[in-house]
Amino acid sequence: MDILYSLVPINIRLPEGRRMSFSPSSRSRLCNVVGGVLGIVLIVVLLLGILSVSVVQVLADGMPSEVWVDDDYTSSTPGWGETHFKKIQDGINAVAEGGIVHVAAGTYNEHVIINKPLTLLGAQADVDPTVEGARTDPSLESIIIGTGGGYDGAAIVIELPEATEKFEVIINGFTIKNPEGDYGIILPTSPEEPPYKDAIIEYNIITECGFGIESWYGEAAGDLIxxxxxxxxxxxxxxxxxxYKTIALTIEGNKFTGNKAGIYMCDVGTIVRNNIFENNKYGIYVHYSDGSIAHYNNFVGNTEYGVYNEGEPVIDATHNWWGNPRGPSGVGPGTGDAVSDYVDFDPWLTAPITVASSKSGTNTWLEFPESRVDVYVSGTAEVYVATYEYNPGARLAGSIENYIDVYVPDITGLDELEIRKYYTDDEIAALGLDEGSLMLYWWDGSAxxxxSDTGVNTEENYIWAKIRDDTTPKLTELTGTPFGAASRPPVRPPVGGEILSMNEPAIVMLLIQKNLGYIILTALAIVAVVAVIKRRR
Structure with missing residues (x-):
């Protein structure tokens, strides 16, 4: 049909002989509708064009945001050479900055160099290898095997590119070996000034190397192992x-076993916490360390020393479990793993821990979900919270069988600390405890x-205690203090019954009330005996 713009009515012939007439006003409305539809179509076309241009640009640059690596891929694999590769290094070279390289289970004999921010994910990403019985099947692992000795034979090297800002590299879920060479992972120097690297090495098995992880001559700059x-x-x-102490290297949550030394320190400001050092020759060997700390670690079965320090300065290795409640041996007083001179080990933990972490804040809540604890800081403080594997002190009647440790290194800016320990209704019911009488106790070293300021919130299921300078315990006593939650013991009368004054006039009446049943029975027995005697006479 033809529609002509005119000032006269337009007639359009329809099927079955029907006609439709448009007046000039009707024609204007039609034009508006058609124009609107055409406008929407044009916008959609433009958007699709922009998106297609963006996709073409990414593919033209050869830098996809995600790539996949599998030692079984071949040239016939879809995406071969663009997003799918046989070697890890090819995947790293191809991926965009900040991208993800997925590496399937298999064995990769490579010297991998990472020189851009990215995430390298193995087949066992986020699966914790420190858990007993986990990660025992090699066929499920993405295994990287270094190619030989020295820097050029390391399994993985993270290099600092020419950048203006810090960059992050994550290596997660691999087994890393170098049985014929020296290094598993090398974290080389970052300078004192930016750009820094932030390397996160997590959920890996690092074994059969000369040196598992090497942090070389410089600033670890926020690296996390x-x-x-x-x-x-x-x-x-x-x-x-x-x-350099600008940003500390943190080593936490790892299990070190079967090494000559779990950690060799020649550093400044390294933080070592919540690790297990088991059956090494040395748990930690210190050549020189200034300002480094080792808190809330478990040292068990290390044959020479739990911590050995060659000389000054002294290393702070307080609040650790040494394998015995009486403390470390060596220069220590107990029979646990030995410590040398120049090691500050007191106070120590009297039971092993399962998890520990620290957080800082000002007038805020600090959350410790793994310990099921929240802490409110009134003022400013750094707070450590750890969970014990079992009771660190004597028996605590009515306990919910969950014990924590709270440590505040510096209370200078702290006015009050509120601790909230959470529980479940099922836990309390299973133990047969009185929920309304739950309270927090602290271990003073002997009981x-x-x-003194404690209670329970039964609606939100937490037990609380507020610690100040005028409470028991005091803020000054938060030097690594075990806390346990338990119901209040029932109030019982003294052994032997109530104690009464002998001069009290009502004592006779009280004795009669207490023994009325016996008095009646005795009287009836006497009456019966008298009656029998009278009959015989």
């Missing part, structure tokens, strides 16, 4: 050469003492 199994390395699980 956590939740790895670092085992059976010829020399050191982690060798830390970190000389469990009720906190």
């Amino acid at each position: 956590r939740n790895n199994l670092i085992a059976d390395n010829t020399y050191y699980g982690v060798e830390s050469y970190c000389w 469990w003492i009720p906190c």
